Amino acid sequence: MTMPSTTWMGLVLKFLATTDSMNFLKKTAANSSPIVIFGASVIGKIILDSLEILNVQPACFCDNDIQKQRDLFNGYEVIPFEKLCADYSDAFIIIAAGRYFDEIQRQLLNAGFENIFCDIDVLSCINFKKTEYSKLQKITWHLAKSGKLSEILDLPGDSLHIPRLNVVLTSRCTLRCEHCSSLIPHYKKQYDFDTLSIIASLDKIFTCTNLIYHVELLGGELFLDKDFPRIAEHLINTGKILHIDVITNGTIVPPDSMLEILKHDNVGVVIDDYGELSKKTETLSNSLQRLGIDFRVNKHWAWADLGGFDSRNLSEKQLAKMFARCNFNSCTELLDGKLHRCPRSSHGTETGLVPEYSEDFIDINKFSPNNKSLKEKLRSFFYDKKFIRACNHCNGNTSDSLTLTPAEQQTQR
Ligand SMILES: C[S@@+](CC[C@H](N)C(=O)[O-])C[C@H]1O[C@@H](n2cnc3c(N)ncnc32)[C@H](O)[C@@H]1O
Ligand code: SF4
Ligand code: SF4
Structure with a gap:
């Protein structure tokens, strides 16, 4: 095998x-x-x-x-x-x-x-x-994930492929999950990220990238951001993405006029079904089915307990071990113009819960459009990183840490 x-x-x-x-x-x-x-x-x-x-x-x-x-x-x-x-x-x-x-x-x-x-x-x-x-x-x-795609598509030798890119649209959400990996309940004020700035950062990345295998559009709850169709359309039109997933928690059914753009061969909606909490799963599924939009309902059996934010005092060797084992280590995430390797790093830095380690992310805002050095910076970020310093403030998403009931809500404090 x-x-x-x-x-x-x-x-x-x-x-x-x-x-x-x-x-x-x-x-x-x-x-x-x-x-x-x-x-x-x-x-x-x-x-x-x-x-x-x-x-x-x-x-x-x-x-x-x-x-x-x-x-x-x-x-x-x-x-x-x-x-x-x-x-x-x-x-x-x-x-x-x-x-x-x-x-x-x-x-x-x-x-x-x-x-x-x-x-x-x-x-x-x-x-x-x-x-x-x-x-x-x-x-x-x-096929792309398994390295076989170049056998069937004519891709240049110095191609840059990005395996995975999460694009965060908003930190607003309809739920307050105690152990949310995106730390949404920790935001003191929740907000939508600026659409034009998201599009500008994406364009800089696309200019030096030949292919992106998998993009996830998400929040928070992205259906709260009325601009999500515009960003989805922009992504679809690049023609460089193999598959786009739109992630929702099944609490909102947007009007047909907002969903229609998602009817595309390369796009699917993932409805995370948190049981009683995801009250609109069925209505949303019916809308998507009627509109001919690909979707799947995703049940969760366990969530990872990533722990608190204190330093674990890990050596670089220990950080590398933790990073290699973590299921989130390739959930690369674009948040407010900064490209991070995982949600703990992106949302942790944004909320101030994780110290801002400059070597953990690429600040796309600092690059002018067509800046030639971005391509090599991205290549090294995706393929050479052995760990990020944010791992020192985390227990990782591993088989050992999958101990939590998904989507448990915060009790009022
Ligand atoms: C942060 S949510 C954002 C999208 C949307 N609000 C939702 O919950 O579906 C993105 C994904 O992370 C998963 N997730 C959140 N917290 C997690 C945790 N502690 N362990 C594992 N997965 C987690 C959610 O189930 C969801 O599939
Ligand atoms: S996991 Fe819960 S709190 Fe976090 S974004 Fe999704 S629904 Fe919101
Ligand atoms: S162990 Fe590292 S890669 Fe994994 S979630 Fe934590 S900070 Fe991110």
């Missing part, structure tokens, strides 16, 4: 060097065992699309989440683990499960499954030169 793509920063390219990348297809062709995708999720859908390109059909999906077992997923049954063990003990399992990969792999090995694969094992079987781009388009974002 090859490295799953979820550990992609720096590590993922390793898979290109593996010699047994055709193993998955060869093994399944030589064996009539059924194929089961473990994880009825975004990655699960990408695996399904990849298998379709390979003309391989899975038997079903498996998922540990009882809620997901209730409905069909893209037309396939979602079975519980017990049924997988009882009815599919000889199956080829493809794990499609982001940060839960290790946990599921352990679960499968303990139950005696031998043929376990990951997303990259499947992607590696696709002959990109011989496959029409229209078929590959659905999985482009995943």
Whole structure:
């Protein structure tokens, strides 16, 4: 089995060097065992699309989440683990499960499954030169993450690719989640960031970037910012972004006239469903469906406890270890013209809870448009950083810190 793509920063390219990348297809062709995708999720859908390109059909999906077992997923049954063990003990399992990969792999090995694969094992079987781009388009974002995109697109050698960019529109929000990773309840005064200034910073970044794989537009609650359609339109028109997600907490349904711009192949709305708190999830889903806008409802099972802001007195070696382990380490975020590596760094600096470490961020405001040095500065920021000093004020988002109930509201103080 090859490295799953979820550990992609720096590590993922390793898979290109593996010699047994055709193993998955060869093994399944030589064996009539059924194929089961473990994880009825975004990655699960990408695996399904990849298998379709390979003309391989899975038997079903498996998922540990009882809620997901209730409905069909893209037309396939979602079975519980017990049924997988009882009815599919000889199956080829493809794990499609982001940060839960290790946990599921352990679960499968303990139950005696031998043929376990990951997303990259499947992607590696696709002959990109011989496959029409229209078929590959659905999985482009995943291909980009796994370093395979240059095999199908003609990109210049000195290209700058940005894997992920969060664009923060507002610190206003309809909820006050005690452990919000964006520290929204810590803002003394909440405000929308200036739209023209956001657009100016984005343009400076786009000028020296060839491709951005994944952009998230978010707040706070971005639907409170009436300018969100304008920024979304600007991003769509760059033509340089593979996928844009608009993140909302399911408490607001904007009018159709504001949502319409989101009807685009590369755009999706993610509704974070915090149960009772996300009162408008259903109404919003209905609006998006009616308008033909791609969306998904995202349930959260645990949030990370990033801890307080005091210094942990970590050495540079310890900071690097913390940074490497943290799931937020590539959630690069543009906030008020400054580009940070994670929300703790951006919102922490903005609220004054984390000291302003100048080496932790790039102040895009200080660069004139077309400034040639920005490209190399960005390249080094995205690809060479071993840690940020903000990690000294944080416990990180790791499997150990995922201990909190999501979206618990602050009690009045
Ligand atoms: C800060 S929110 C902003 C968007 C919107 N207000 C929402 O909650 O969906 C962005 C994402 O961070 C996640 N998040 C917030 N606090 C978190 C934490 N402590 N651990 C893990 N994820 C967290 C939220 O679930 C959401 O998906
Ligand atoms: S996590 Fe909660 S407080 Fe933070 S931005 Fe989202 S809804 Fe608002
Ligand atoms: S450990 Fe570092 S990278 Fe992770 S959230 Fe904290 S400050 Fe950000």
